[in-house]
Amino acid sequence: MNSKMCSVALASLFTVTMPQYGWAQDQEGELFGGALSGNVMFSSDYVFRGITQTSNLPQIQGDLAWSHSSGMYAGIWASNTNFGGGDASMEFDPFIGFSRGIADTGLSYDIGYWSYNYPGGDELNYWEIYGILSHQTGPLGLSGSVWYADNYFGDDFFDDVSSLAYDATVSYQMTDKWSVSARVGQQTFDETAGLADQDYLYYDVGASMAWQDYTLGLRWHDTDGVEPDLATESDSDGSLVFSLTRSF
Numbered sequence: 001m002n003s004k005m006c007s008v009a010l011a012s013l014f015t016v017t018m019p020q021y022g023w024a025q026d027q028e029g030e031l032f033g034g035a036l037s038g039n040v041m042f043s044s045d046y047v048f049r050g051i052t053q054t055s056n057l058p059q060i061q062g063d064l065a066w067s068h069s070s071g072m073y074a075g076i077w078a079s080n081t082n083f084g085g086g087d088a089s090m091e092f093d094p095f096i097g098f099s100r101g102i103a104d105t106g107l108s109y110d111i112g113y114w115s116y117n118y119p120g121g122d123e124l125n126y127w128e129i130y131g132i133l134s135h136q137t138g139p140l141g142l143s144g145s146v147w148y149a150d151n152y153f154g155d156d157f158f159d160d161v162s163s164l165a166y167d168a169t170v171s172y173q174m175t176d177k178w179s180v181s182a183r184v185g186q187q188t189f190d191e192t193a194g195l196a197d198q199d200y201l202y203y204d205v206g207a208s209m210a211w212q213d214y215t216l217g218l219r220w221h222d223t224d225g226v227e228p229d230l231a232t233e234s235d236s237d238g239s240l241v242f243s244l245t246r247s248f
Contacts, residue, residue: 050202088121
């Protein structure tokens with residue numbers, strides 16, 4: 001789920017939103033003392049940190065996760081991709097992490113490891129470690145996340161270019177079905193590796209409606225400061241994305 005220089009025009013942690021698994025303890029399925037949960041989603045585009053990963057074409061993604069009451073979780077996330085000329089057409093991302101609430105403060109934290117893998121385009125593979133801090137007060141939620149990669153571009157263009165992405169999200173649960181949220185973040189790169197300034201801002205705002213096991217979403221994504229050698233204008237311009245998710 002990343003933007004690749006040259007061949008690629010990437011969250012969730014997290015949008016199309018990467019699911020947060022550590023608190024999902026109420027599902028019926030159980031395995032090794034933990035809960036199994038999953039999602040299947042169709043969306044009109046796969047946008048990650050403001051840049052399309054499917055050349056503005058539709059996406060089908062799915063995930064399956066195991067979570068334990070201790071806070072441990074692990075799973076796999078998958079989606080189709082289209083990097084405009086690259087050999088990779090799929091993405092498979094195993095992940096593992098730990099999340100807990102902090103006493104009665106309304107605060108919770110989530111730390112983990114996410115591996116990005118592109119069959120047929122192994123030169124794009126890389127990994128990130130992340131940390132998320134969230135606070136919930138009634139219907140209002142606030143969160144911040146930091147993602148670090150030691151080799152963001154894999155072996156596709158620049159070797160050993162580290163990156164840091166950080167963002168803040170605010171959400172509000174208007175009713176038991178309707179919610180709204182907005183996020184702003186920045187993707188930064190290590191310029192000492194010989195890479196010209198490629199840092200850029202990304203932001204999105206949207207609403208969702210939940211009904212039984214389904215969620216409808218509508219979200220606007222945009223960026224500011226994306227250089228042409230990182231992503232084309234059409235791949236990083238503002239876009240409105242519709243999604244339909246089925247949870248199980």
